[in-house]
Amino acid sequence: MRYGIKLDGVLEETYDTPEEAYYAVRFRYGDTGLFYEVVAVTSLDEKLCKMQEELEAYRKRELNLEAYRKRELNLLIALMGIKKELAWGDAENAVSKATYRIENIIRELQGGETEDE
Numbered sequence: 001m002r003y004g005i006k007l008d009g010v011l012e013e014t015y016d017t018p019e020e021a022y023y024a025v026r027f028r029y030g031d032t033g034l035f036y037e038v039v040a041v042t043s044l045d046e047k048l049c050k051m052q053e054e055l056e057a058y059r060k061r062e063l064n065l066e067a068y069r070k071r072e073l074n075l076l077i078a079l080m081g082i083k084k085e086l087a088w089g090d091a092e093n094a095v096s097k098a099t100y101r102i103e104n105i106i107r108e109l110q111g112g113e114t115e116d117e
Contacts, residue, residue, distance in 0.1 A: 004041040004049075011049040014041050075105055 003021040004014040005028070015021040021038040029036055039045075082098045 002041045002046070004039055004045070005036055006039050007036045010052070011039075011041065011045055012036075014046065071108075075108070078105055
């Protein structure tokens with residue numbers, strides 16, 4: 001059987017003996033006033049804990065993917081605007097604007113700040 005530290009109802013870590021768990025609690029939390037408990041852990045508890053961690057990691061990946069897709073869409077819109085300017089504007093002005101916007105897109109792709117038009 002394994003023993004674990006539960007903090008606010010969430011299994012934080014598991015140990016081989018209850019003594020290890022108690023020492024870990026003292027070392028980790030000391031007199032912080034956090035509500036924790038040392039519990040006997042069943043295999044179901046461990047599976048639930050792992051599934052909670054996997055779910056949290058999945059949610060983070062989804063948020064990152066959503067932000068990436070939004071950024072990609074904004075860049076695509078900017079490139080389409082450049083194409084339109086090059087097709088319909090006067091040549092010198094269109095090239096100047098297009099160059100400026102392309103430089104901003106490159107800065108954004110490199111993780112830098114973009115300048116407003």
